Amino acid sequence: MKFIVQWKGLPSAENAVIERFMKTGGQVPDGVNLLGRWHAIGGLRGVSIVEADDTAKLAAMALAWSDLLEVSVLPALTDEELGAALGKHQAAGQ
Template identity: 75%
Template sequence: MKFIVLWNGLPTAESSVIERFMKTGGQMPDGVKLLGRWHAIGGLRGVAIVEADDNRAMAAMALDWGDLLTMDISPALTDEDLGAALGKRMAAGNK
């Protein structure tokens, strides 16, 4: 399953976030595959798209950075997945 991960750095965490990222490269825990990650210019915020089959791996990722970042993690659908869901809805007569 794919997830959208939005993060924001805590106001006092900039130095610690930089240090940890430079030390670890922002590696994902076992069971989480990074598909892409983008960082905002001039702030401790960004977005990543990740894939995991186990919610425990996603929890581990959030816990790895939870002392420095707030995270909003949501399941994600591809266009194809959403199209299939919309097609079923339309076929059932729902508009």
């Protein structure tokens, strides 16, 4: 399943975030496939799309940065997946 991961850091954490990212490369845990990651210019904000079958791996990923960043992880659907769900919703007369 795909997930949207968003993060936001406090300005006071900037140096620590930079240091950790440069040291680790922001690697994701085994069992999490990083499909893409984007960083905002001029701030500690960004988004990535990951794929994982085990939400415990996603929790580990979020917790690894939670001392420096606020992290949210949200389930994501492609247009095709959403279209199928909407079609079933319409067919049920909702």
